[in-house]
Amino acid sequence: MQLDAPERPRAVRAKLRTATCLLLTAVAPRFAHAADPPAPPVPASPPTSQIDLTGLFYSERIRVLEPTMRYTRTYSSGRSFFGQVSVDSVTGASPNGTLPTGRTQTVTSASGRSRSVSANSIPTVNFSDTRIALDGEWQQPVKMFAFSLGGHFSHEKDYQSEGVTGRVAIDLNHKLTTLSLGGGYNNDVVSPVGGTSVGMAPYGELTGAASNPKHVKTALVGVSQVLSRKWLVGVSASLSSEDGYLTDPYKALSIIDATTGIPLAQVSEQRPDTRQRRSVQGDSVYHFTSNILYLSYRRYWDDWGIGSHTIDARYRLPVTSAAFVEPHVRFYTQTAADFYRFGLVQGAPLPQYATSDYRMAGLQSVTLGATIGFAPGGRRRTSEWTVRAEYVGQFGDSSPPGTVGVQTRIDLFPAVNVFSMVVNYRFNR
Amino acid sequence: MKNHQRRRLRSVVALILCSGAAGCATVKPWDRDLLAKPEMQFVTCAQLHAIDEHVYFSKEASLGGSSLAGGGCGCN
Amino acid sequence: MSLKRVEDYFIGRFTAMAGPCEILVDTDSPPRGERALELARQEARRIERKFSRYLPDSEVGRINGSQGQPVRVDEETAHLLDYAATCYEVSEGLFDITSGVLRRAWKFDGSDRVPAEATVAGLLPYVGWGRVAWGDRTLALPAGMEIDLGGIGKEYAVDRAASLIAAEIPDAFVVNFGGDLYASGPRRGGRPWNIGVDDPERTGDATIAAIPLTRGGLATSGDARRYILYRGKRLGHILNPKTGWPVEGAPRSVTVIAPTCVEAGTLSTLAYLRGPGAREFLEAEGAQFRIA
Numbered sequence: 024m025q026l027d028a029p030e031r032p033r034a035v036r037a038k039l040r041t042a043t044c045l046l047l048t049a050v051a052p053r054f055a056h057a058a059d060p061p062a063p064p065v066p067a068s069p070p071t072s073q074i075d076l077t078g079l080f081y082s083e084r085i086r087v088l089e090p091t092m093r094y095t096r097t098y099s100s101g102r103s104f105f106g107q108v109s110v111d112s113v114t115g116a117s118p119n120g121t122l123p124t125g126r127t128q129t130v131t132s133a134s135g136r137s138r139s140v141s142a143n144s145i146p147t148v149n150f151s152d153t154r155i156a157l158d159g160e161w162q163q164p165v166k167m168f169a170f171s172l173g174g175h176f177s178h179e180k181d182y183q184s185e186g187v188t189g190r191v192a193i194d195l196n197h198k199l200t201t202l203s204l205g206g207g208y209n210n211d212v213v214s215p216v217g218g219t220s221v222g223m224a225p226y227g228e229l230t231g232a233a234s235n236p237k238h239v240k241t242a243l244v245g246v247s248q249v250l251s252r253k254w255l256v257g258v259s260a261s262l263s264s265e266d267g268y269l270t271d272p273y274k275a276l277s278i279i280d281a282t283t284g285i286p287l288a289q290v291s292e293q294r295p296d297t298r299q300r301r302s303v304q305g306d307s308v309y310h311f312t313s314n315i316l317y318l319s320y321r322r323y324w325d326d327w328g329i330g331s332h333t334i335d336a337r338y339r340l341p342v343t344s345a346a347f348v349e350p351h352v353r354f355y356t357q358t359a360a361d362f363y364r365f366g367l368v369q370g371a372p373l374p375q376y377a378t379s380d381y382r383m384a385g386l387q388s389v390t391l392g393a394t395i396g397f398a399p400g401g402r403r404r405t406s407e408w409t410v411r412a413e414y415v416g417q418f419g420d421s422s423p424p425g426t427v428g429v430q431t432r433i434d435l436f437p438a439v440n441v442f443s444m445v446v447n448y449r450f451n452r
Numbered sequence: 453m454k455n456h457q458r459r460r461l462r463s464v465v466a467l468i469l470c471s472g473a474a475g476c477a478t479v480k481p482w483d484r485d486l487l488a489k490p491e492m493q494f495v496t497c498a499q500l501h502a503i504d505e506h507v508y509f510s511k512e513a514s515l516g517g518s519s520l521a522g523g524g525c526g527c528n
Numbered sequence: 529m530s531l532k533r534v535e536d537y538f539i540g541r542f543t544a545m546a547g548p549c550e551i552l553v554d555t556d557s558p559p560r561g562e563r564a565l566e567l568a569r570q571e572a573r574r575i576e577r578k579f580s581r582y583l584p585d586s587e588v589g590r591i592n593g594s595q596g597q598p599v600r601v602d603e604e605t606a607h608l609l610d611y612a613a614t615c616y617e618v619s620e621g622l623f624d625i626t627s628g629v630l631r632r633a634w635k636f637d638g639s640d641r642v643p644a645e646a647t648v649a650g651l652l653p654y655v656g657w658g659r660v661a662w663g664d665r666t667l668a669l670p671a672g673m674e675i676d677l678g679g680i681g682k683e684y685a686v687d688r689a690a691s692l693i694a695a696e697i698p699d700a701f702v703v704n705f706g707g708d709l710y711a712s713g714p715r716r717g718g719r720p721w722n723i724g725v726d727d728p729e730r731t732g733d734a735t736i737a738a739i740p741l742t743r744g745g746l747a748t749s750g751d752a753r754r755y756i757l758y759r760g761k762r763l764g765h766i767l768n769p770k771t772g773w774p775v776e777g778a779p780r781s782v783t784v785i786a787p788t789c790v791e792a793g794t795l796s797t798l799a800y801l802r803g804p805g806a807r808e809f810l811e812a813e814g815a816q817f818r819i820a
Contacts, residue, residue: 035618035798036791036813042614043790046607047687077499081507093499247494253486257494263515300515306494310486317494323514331514339491347491357513383513394500411500417511443507447499488808 070098072452077109081443084147085115101164109156116147120274120379122286122366123433148273154179160188167194175209181272184211186239199249203259209239215272222293223373226275235268253310258303265298276379277366284428287369292378294362300325315339328361329383337394346397351413353390359383365423365435381436386419406450415441531561537715540565544572545682547706554715555699564693564701571689572705579608579677581628588677596671598661606665608677608684615680615794616657622801623794626669627769628676629654634767634774642763648772655769683708683747683793690789703789707748710789714742725783725818739818745789749800750781750820766800777803781820784810 073095081087091109123146160173168191175186190205213219214234221228245259270293277286304321317337324330332355339349360383362376392413399406419436426435486492495501505516531540538561540551551568553561580586584593587605601609615623629651633643654672661668669675682705690703690710700713702721711721720740725748739746751764751774763774782799786792795815799806810817 033812033814035809036786036795036815038614038618039791039794040787042611043788043794046611046684046790047691047788075499077503079503089503091499249487255487255492255494261516302514302516308492308494310489310492315491317496319494321514325513327513329513331512333514339496355508355512355514360513382511386512388512409497409500415507415511439511441507441511445500445503447497486804488804 070096072096073449074452075447075449077445077447079111079443079445081441083115083439083441085113085117087111087113101169102162104161105159107156107158109158110153111156112151112153114151116149118381119146119148120271120276120292121146121289122277122279122379122430122435150273152179152181154182167198168192169194181214181216182211183214184209186210190243201247203243203245203247205241205243207239207241207243209237209241211237211239211267213237213268213272219268219272220291222270223290223375223377226289226291228291237265237267237269239263239265247306255308257306259306260303261301263300265300266296269296269298270294271378271380274378274380276364276377278369279366279430280428281368281370282428284426284430286366290367290373292380293376294378295327295376298325298327313341327383328359329357331355331357345399346395349394349396351390351392351394353388355388355390357386359385365426366430368425368427381419381439384419384423384436386417386436388415388417390415406448409445409447409449411443411445413441413443415439415443417441531558531565538565540568542569542572544569545576545685545705547682549706550702550704551693552702552704552721553697553699554701555697557699560697560699564697564699567692567696568689568703571692572685575681575685575688579605579681581674581676581678588675591667591669592674594669596668598666598668600666603665608680609662609667611680611790612675612677613657613662615798619798619801621656621658621770622768623679623798624655624657624769625675625677625679626657626660626673627655627767628674628678629672630767630769630772631676633772634765652772655772679797680790680793682706683745683789686710686789687745708745708789708793709747710745711741711743725781725820739783739785741785744785744787745792746783746785747789747793747796748781748783749793749796751778764800766797768801775801775803779806779819781818782806782810783818783820785816 075091075093075095077089077091077093079087079089079091081089089109089111091107093105093107095103095105097103154177156175156177158173158175160171162169162171164170171188171190171192173188173190175184175188177184186207186209188205188207190203193202194200195202212234213236218229219232219235220226221230241261241263243259243261245257247255247257249255270291272291274292275289276292278288278290279286300323302321302323304319306319307317309316309318315338317335317339319333319335321333321335322331323333333353334355335351335353337349337351339347341347360378362374362378363380363383363385364374364377365379365384367373367377390413392411394409394411396407396409399408417439421434421436422431423435490496509515530542531538536556537552537554538558540553540561542549542565549568549572551561551565553564555561577583578586579588581588581592583589587601591599591601612623612625616625630648633647633651635641654670654674659670659673660675686703686705686708687710689705690701690712693701693703694712700711700715700721702709702711709723711723714720720742723739723741723746725739749766751766763776764778766775766778767773768775778800782796784792784796784799786795795810795813796817799810799815799817802809807819810819
C-alpha cells in the first residue's frame with residue numbers, strides 16, 4: 024500500500040537526517056553526506072493466492088445446503104481477481120400463498136407431485152432444486168482509482184441469470200475519503216416448471232410462453248470517510264429498475280367465501296411488470312480500546328408500496344491475537360406491498376395485481392447470532408476459520424383485517440424461524 | 453435543474469467534500485494504525501456478507517443497497 | 529577478545545553494552561583485523577562507561593543524580609541530547625529518553641507478571657521530556673526523573689566505531705553491536721554482506737530472511753527476547769511513555785536500513801512504537817525495511 028502524504032513527504036527522515044549529521048559530523052565527513060545505501064535488490068513480491076471454502080446450512084421449512092469455493096489471486100501491483108463456484112440445493116416446503124381450508128386439501132407441487140396438507144396449517148408446496156452459480160471479478164488499481172469488473176452466471180431448473188457489474192472507487196484527501204460509483208445489469212430468464220400461468224386466472228391456465236425475460240439495472244453511489252483515528256463512516260444510495268416477469272410462478276391466492284371464509288377457488292398471483300427500488304444506507308465502524316462496533320441503518324422503498332427499515336449491529340471482541348467473537352443483532356421491519364392480499368373475497372371484482380406471498384406482507388424480523396473467527400498457526404495466519412450461527416425470526420399479522428369465518432380462528436402468519444450456520448475456511452498460498 | 457437548485461446542490465457537495473478535507477479529519481499517517489487493520493472495514497468477510505444478503509433477499513422484500521446485484525435467483 | 533578466520537574474512541567477538549558484539553573484516557591481513565577489533569572494543573567500552581546509567585560517575589549517572597539541579601554536559605553528550613530531543617519531537621512524544629523510570633514497574637522476563645495500574649500511573653508524572661529544561665549545554669532534570677540513552681547509545685557506538693575503523697584500515701568491514709550494525713562497503717569481488725534477520729518466533733535458532741547489505745546501517749526493533757506473556761498477548765519491552773504500557777500490536781520484528789546505524793535504529797524504534805501502523809509509517813517515509 025503506497026501512502027502518499029504530499030503535505031509532509033518523508034518528513035521524519037528529513038529531520039532525522041539533519042539530526043544524525045549533527046550528531047556524527049564530529050566523527051567523519053563521510054556520514055554527513057551519506058545518501059541512502061543502494062537498495063538491496065528486492066524481488067517484486069510474488070502474487071499470493073487465497074482459497075475460501077464456505078459451507079452454508081440453513082433450515083426452516085426448507086433446507087438449504089450450499090458449498091462454495093472461491094479462488095482469489097492478488098498481485099504486488101494491487102491487481103487481483105477471483106473466481107467462485109457455488110452449488111446450492113434447496114429442499115422442503117414453501118407456502119404457496121393459498122389459505123387453509125378446515126378440510127384436507129391437496130396441492131399440486133412445482134415438480135408435479137401432489138401432497139396432502141392438514142386442515143389448519145398453511146398449504147405448502149414441496150420442491151427440491153439445485154442451483155449452480157459462477158461469479159468472478161477482476162480489480163485493477165490505477166493511481167487513486169480502483170476499477171472492478173465482475174460477471175455472474177447462474178442456472179437452476181426454472182431460472183437462469185447472467186449479469187455484469189462495474190465499479191470505480193476514487194481515493195481523495197490522502198485516502199481519508201473514498202468515493203464509489205457502480206452499476207450492474209442482469210439479464211434473467213424465468214422458465215416455470217409446467218409452463219407460465221396466466222395471472223389472476225384459475226391455476227392451470229397457461230400463457231403458452233415457456234420462458235419469460237426479466238431485466239434488472241442497478242446503480243450505486245457511496246462515500247466513505249475517516250472521521251478520526253478510530254472511526255470510519257459511510258453513506259451510500261442505490262437505485263434499481265426491474266422489468267419483465269416479476270411474478271412468482273408457483274404462488275396462488277385463495278378466493279374465499281364472504282361469510283364462512285372457506286376457500287372456494289384459487290387464482291395464480293400477478294405482480295406488475297416493472298419495479299423501481301431505492302435505498303439509502305449509513306454505516307459506521309468504531310474502534311474502542313480493543314473492541315470494534317459495526318453499525319448500519321438502511322432505509323428502502325419501492326414503487327410497489329413496500330418500505331423498510333433495517334438496523335444491524337455487530338460487536339467484535341478479540342479474544343486472543345488470533346481469535347475473536349462477534350455477536351450480532353439485526354432488526355427489520357417492512358410494510359406490505361400495495362397489492363398484497365391475504366386472500367380474495369368471492370364476489371369482489373378481481374384486482375389487476377395481487378399476491379399472498381407472505382414476503383410481500385407487513386412483517387418484522389429479528390436476527391440474533393454470533394460469529395467466531397480463529398486463525399490456527401499463530402501469527403503466521405496462513406489459514407483462518409470463521410463460523411457463524413444465526414437465528415432469524417419473522418413475524419407478521421396472524422389475523423389481518425378483513426379475515427372472515429374460519430380464517431379468523433387460524434394463524435395466517437405463523438412465525439418463521441430460521442436457523443443458519445455458515446463455516447468458512449480460508450487459506451493463503 | 454433550476455439555477456437555485458444547482459447552486460444548492462453544489463454547496464451541499466462542497467460541504468460534504470470540505471468537511472472531509474479541512475476540519476474533521478486530519479488523521480496523520482502515523483495515526484492510521486487502527487484504520488490499517490483489516491477488521492476496519494464495513495464488510496469484514498465478503499463470503500459471509502454475500503450469504504447474509506442472499507438469505508435476507510429471499511426472505512424479505514428489500515434488496516441489498518450496499519452492493520450491486522451479485523446474482524439473480526428464483527428465490528424471490 | 530578473539531579473532532577468527534571464517535571463509536575469506538575475519539570475525540572478532542567481544543561482549544559490551546550488555547550483549548554480543550562482532551566485527552567482520554574483509555581482509556587477508558590479521559593485523560588489520562586485530563586493529564579493527566581493538567578500535568571497536570575500545571570505543572564500545574568508552575561509550576558504555578560514559579553513558580551507562582548504572583555508573584554514578586558516568587554522564588548519565590551524574591544527570592540522574594542531580595536532584596533537580598542543572599548539569600553542564602560536554603559536547604558529545606550535548607549532541608546526543610539534541611538528537612534525543614529531535615526524536616521526541618518527530619515522534620510526537622512516543623520516543624522519550626525519560627521513560628526509563630517505568631522499568632521499576634516492568635520486568636520483562638517471559639513470565640506473566642504485569643504491574644498494577646496504580647503502580648504504572650504513579651510513575652507517569654516522572655516521565656516526559658517536555659518536563660526537562662535542556663539548552664545551552666545545560667540540562668535540568670526534575671527530581672525523581674531519569675534519562676536513559678539505551679535507545680540510541682548502541683547505534684551511536686556502532687557509527688562511531690565504524691568511522692574510527694574506516695580512518696585506519698582500507699578494507700570493508702561490518703560493526704555489529706547486538707544486532708545494530710553498520711557495513712562500510714562491499715566485500716571483495718563486489719559481494720554484499722549477508723545479514724540474517726532473526727526469526728522472532730525462534731530467537732537464535734533460525735533466520736527468516738537474509739538481507740544483502742553493501743553499505744549502510746541496519747537495526748532491528750522487536751519483542752523477541754524480552755517480553756511478558758499477558759492473557760495470551762505478547763507484550764514487548766518497548767513501553768509507550770504516554771500510557772506506561774507496552775506498545776500493542778507491533779510487528780514481531782522491524783528491520784530498517786539507512787545510511788547510518790543511528791538513523792536505522794531510530795526509524796525502527798519509531799516504527800515499532802506505532803504498533804500496527806509500523807508498516808504504513810515506514811512506507812510513508814520511503815524507508816527500506818523488513819517486517820516479520
